[in-house]
């Protein structure tokens with residue numbers, strides 16, 4: 076990430092908005108934004124895939140579900156946050172289980188990119204499918220988008236819900252129904 080370029084771009088942006096870039100309150104804003112973007116937009120698919128390489132063995136044939144995992148991401152259309160919670164379930168194959176914190180880490184890493192909610196949803200599922208190779212994965216994501224809410228849209232029912240399923244969750248209606256019932 077080219078932080079010097081970000082600093083210059085933010086200075087230009089502030090000037091374009093009509094701000095005095097030497098005003099004490101915003102003098103360091105370009106630097107702050109450069110640091111912030113480096114921190115918030117550093118996630119890569121490779122890094123998320125690596126996290127999943129460490130599995131452990133445990134005999135478990137059923138569904139493993141994590142509910143209410145918080146996430147924070149940045150909308151690529153407006154550079155404003157969207158955030159909420161997600162519910163992820165998978166059915167292990169050959170007893171390969173992920174530590175619970177690994178799933179949370181995968182969500183964190185993939186959220187740290189310029190995203191749209193739909194793509195984030197499929198990326199999380201595909202990363203787990205590809206690297207863990209479970210029998211199936213299901214994901215439901217509920218998010219609030221500040222680019223909608225701050226402009227007055229979506230205030231009464233602010234949650235945008237997306238879902239994506241693979242493997243058994245796609246092929247087997249009973250599995251999908253069990254997942255949907257558990258997250259209610």
Ligand SMILES: [Zn+2]
Nearest residue numbers: 150152153222
């Ligand atoms: Zn947006």
